[in-house]
Amino acid sequence: MGYALEERIGNPDLFTGRNEEMTYFLKWISDIKERKSQSTAVLARRKMGKTAIMERLFNITFFKNDGVIPFYYEIKENAMWVGDFCVYFFLSFIYQYIAFKTRKPEYLKPEEKSNFDKVIEIAKKEGLGYLCGIIESAAHAVSHERIDILLNIVREAPQTIAFRQKEFILQMIDEFQFLNAMVYRDKDMKIPAKDLAGGVFKLSRKQNSTFTGIG
Ligand SMILES: Nc1ncnc2c1ncn2[C@@H]1O[C@H](COP(=O)(O)OP(=O)(O)O)[C@@H](O)[C@H]1O
Ligand SMILES: [Mg+2]
Structure with missing residues (x-):
């Protein structure tokens, strides 16, 4: 197996044990396609290995290339x-979606992480022009600072694309708790966007399945 996403564990061989957890979650991921998997949260103290599990699940799912993105x-x-x-x-x-579809892991480390024009250019070049509509609508909401519209587009993007393309997306959000603690409504960063984790980004039980680490 390859390692598209660089794992923080360093040398991939250092990953040991966790057989029960990996078996459980690999079945859970495969069941996404049968719509049997409900969103789930992994709760454990820090340094217990949540991130290591998620990064490994990412790489296995990426290389399995078996209908779950x-x-x-x-x-x-x-x-x-x-x-x-x-x-x-x-x-x-x-970018992760493009990396998966094109089988090009280099897109997991994009040079321009916040450039909408660049990603549109790449989507077109890679024959994924169907992504341009949603990218353009997000870019429009950003440039006009229509934050609620933007949040809506962003939150639903995996679901929207999965539904339209008849695909399944596994969404793993690590450190979910920081969504409420660290994201602010205003640019001066005085008003915490407290409702994000509970409301806007609530764990989805639809087309894509969310898996989140909380530490
Ligand atoms: N299965 C494993 N085998 C070996 N080392 C691991 C394993 N899981 C985690 N580690 C190591 O333990 C430390 C904490 O793991 P991490 O995944 O960051 O924990 P968490 O996300 O729960 O805070 C890291 O240095 C990581 O490399
Ligand atoms: Mg972690």
Whole structure:
């Protein structure tokens, strides 16, 4: 197996044990296609190995290439304006999707993480022009600072694409708790966007299945 996503464990051989957990989650991921998997949360103290499991599940699912498209996103522990958060989250998703569809892991490490024009150019070049509509609508909402519209587009992007393409997307959001603690409504970062985790980004039980690490 290859390692498209660089795992923080370093040398992939260092990953040991976790057989029960891996078997459980690989079945859960495969069941997404039967619509049998409900969104789930992994709760454990820090340093217990949640991120290591998610990164490994990403790589296995990426290389299995068997009808489930993996998306991994770690919410960082630093304060961020919600508009910026949306741009990073959305473009990470689009790049990971393009990496999966083209079988080109280099798209997991894009040079321009917040450039909408660049990702549109890449989508077209790679024969994924159907992504352009949603990318353009997100870009429009960003440039006009229509934050609620933007949040809506971004939150639903994996579902929208999965539904339209008749695909299944596994969404793994690491450090979900920082969504409420670290993302702010205003650019001065005084008003926490408290409703994100509970409302806007609530765990989806539809086309894509969300898997989240909370530590
Ligand atoms: N299955 C594993 N085998 C070996 N080392 C692991 C394993 N899982 C985690 N580690 C190591 O333990 C540390 C904490 O793991 P991490 O996944 O970051 O925990 P968490 O996300 O729960 O805080 C890291 O240094 C990681 O490399
Ligand atoms: Mg972690």
